[in-house]
Amino acid sequence: MAKTVKELQFKVLIEQDEDGMYLASVPELPACYTQGKTLEEARERIKEAIELVLESDRDLKEEKLKSPLSSPHFFGIEEITIRSYA
Numbered sequence: 001m002a003k004t005v006k007e008l009q010f011k012v013l014i015e016q017d018e019d020g021m022y023l024a025s026v027p028e029l030p031a032c033y034t035q036g037k038t039l040e041e042a043r044e045r046i047k048e049a050i051e052l053v054l055e056s057d058r059d060l061k062e063e064k065l066k067s068p069l070s071s072p073h074f075f076g077i078e079e080i081t082i083r084s085y086a
Helices: 039-056 058-066
Strands: 013-016 022-025 033-036
Touching (some): 013 039
């Protein structure tokens, strides 16, 4: 029996830290994060991290297969300023 290939989409958050490293995480997958010296390295590593998380959690994988589009929906990034009194 042939297996069906299904594409799964994930939103990936990529930030650059103060040392220049790229940090990548997937908000909808618990404990799914990695880093890389370059943006491309971070992208490749987060793909590997996603695959590992899905392999280790069959229930999560089955749930994602039922709804393959990324979730939650991304709205944007905002900077919020607050005042802090010492």
